[in-house]
Amino acid sequence: MKEKLSPFQTAVLVYMTQSGVTLFSLPRLTAEAFGTNGWISIIIAYMVVNVNLVLIWFVFKKGKGKSMLELISVIPKWVVMPVLLFFAGVWMLLGIMVLVKFSMMLKLLFYPNVSIIFLNFMGIFLCYPLLKNGLYHISKSNVVLFFFTIWTVFLLLFHIPDFSFVRLTPFIFQGEKDLLRGGMQVFTSLLGYELTLLYLHNVEKKPLKAIIAGNTITSFIYLGVCFISYGFFSFGQLLRDMYPVVTLLGYITFPVLERVENFIFTIFGLKVLITTVMYIWAAKEIFVYQFTKINSKQLTKGIIIISVLFSLIPKVLEDVDQWLEYLTYLAAGIAIVLPVLLLFIIYLGRFIRRKNANG
Numbered sequence: 463m464k465e466k467l468s469p470f471q472t473a474v475l476v477y478m479t480q481s482g483v484t485l486f487s488l489p490r491l492t493a494e495a496f497g498t499n500g501w502i503s504i505i506i507a508y509m510v511v512n513v514n515l516v517l518i519w520f521v522f523k524k525g526k527g528k529s530m531l532e533l534i535s536v537i538p539k540w541v542v543m544p545v546l547l548f549f550a551g552v553w554m555l556l557g558i559m560v561l562v563k564f565s566m567m568l569k570l571l572f573y574p575n576v577s578i579i580f581l582n583f584m585g586i587f588l589c590y591p592l593l594k595n596g597l598y599h600i601s602k603s604n605v606v607l608f609f610f611t612i613w614t615v616f617l618l619l620f621h622i623p624d625f626s627f628v629r630l631t632p633f634i635f636q637g638e639k640d641l642l643r644g645g646m647q648v649f650t651s652l653l654g655y656e657l658t659l660l661y662l663h664n665v666e667k668k669p670l671k672a673i674i675a676g677n678t679i680t681s682f683i684y685l686g687v688c689f690i691s692y693g694f695f696s697f698g699q700l701l702r703d704m705y706p707v708v709t710l711l712g713y714i715t716f717p718v719l720e721r722v723e724n725f726i727f728t729i730f731g732l733k734v735l736i737t738t739v740m741y742i743w744a745a746k747e748i749f750v751y752q753f754t755k756i757n758s759k760q761l762t763k764g765i766i767i768i769s770v771l772f773s774l775i776p777k778v779l780e781d782v783d784q785w786l787e788y789l790t791y792l793a794a795g796i797a798i799v800l801p802v803l804l805l806f807i808i809y810l811g812r813f814i815r816r817k818n819a820n821g
Contacts, residue, residue, distance in 0.1 A: 476676025479654035495644020557741025656797035
């Protein structure tokens with residue numbers, strides 16, 4: 463890819479990759495994990511992700527602007543193949559399951575008579591035109607979709623008249639909590655930033671500011687949604703509502719639009735599409751690196767076919783949630799471990815070169 467990403471394109475790409483279906487249940491997840499005023503946990507997760515982003519940028523600086531795959535190239539392909547294929551498999555499956563969950567929610571909440579297979583096929587095949595044209599074209603399309611969807615954030619203003627600080631309560635992190643599992647779910651709601659390891663070298667300038675800006679946009683929106691939810695619902699209502707954000711949207715009415723939540727939820731599918739595209743793109747980049755003798759377009763078609771087959775496995779929403787729970791745990795582990803592993807490879811390469819220079 464010869465074209466460079468601007469800082470704005472990069473920030474928007476990080477935001478659109480991070481923003482996924484977890485948003486619709488995030489207020490409940492924070493309440494279950496941290497108790498009262500659990501919305502504050504978004505700030506904690508934001509800071510943790512920023513630390514991880516600084517580490518990724520440090521890898522970029524120490525690697526002298528090389529991509530992740532260029533850094534790994536100092537190790538024979540047969541040695542790193544199992545690890546790289548594991549990363550690719552996790553990212554590809556995660557992207558697929560995010561799309562499958564959105565399709566199942568769409569069917570469950572709004573279109574019960576539409577086949578889930580049709581919704582999955584339509585979503586996956588929409589990924590193909592973006593994937594075959596490369597990252598720069600994905601980022602350009604992403605900017606268009608960003609402006610097409612970002613206005614939905616301002617719908618939170620409709621809930622301000624019914625917002626009450628009394629519902630927030632003066633207590634912080636009180637009540638029954640599930641800090642380990644719930645805290646991990648809050649953290650994984652910001653996943654997607656780890657893919658910057660594969661394209662940070664293509665950012666035109668100020669890469670660290672750009673990726674932190676993207677994480678800031680996502681976290682600010684998450685924080686706003688959760689804060690409004692805690693002041694709009696009682697704490698008990700938050701715990702009982704599977705998708706509080708969908709309920710929030712249901713309270714909005716327009717003279718010309720009867721089912722606002724139906725329209726907004728469908729629009730949100732464009733964000734889910736980018737999330738899926740980016741995870742599958744990351745997997746494709748690894749496959750292209752590992753299997754150089756296979757044409758890139760053929761690999762893309764193969765990945766699309768595999769994605770379709772995997773989308774048929776989960777039958778109910780609970781199955782998808784279980785898949786996503788395990789996959790997000792693995793993806794979180796990759797996000798934390800991979801930069802450390804790359805730093806080790808960088809310093810190992812320097813040590814070997816220094817040893818060879820000294821005879």
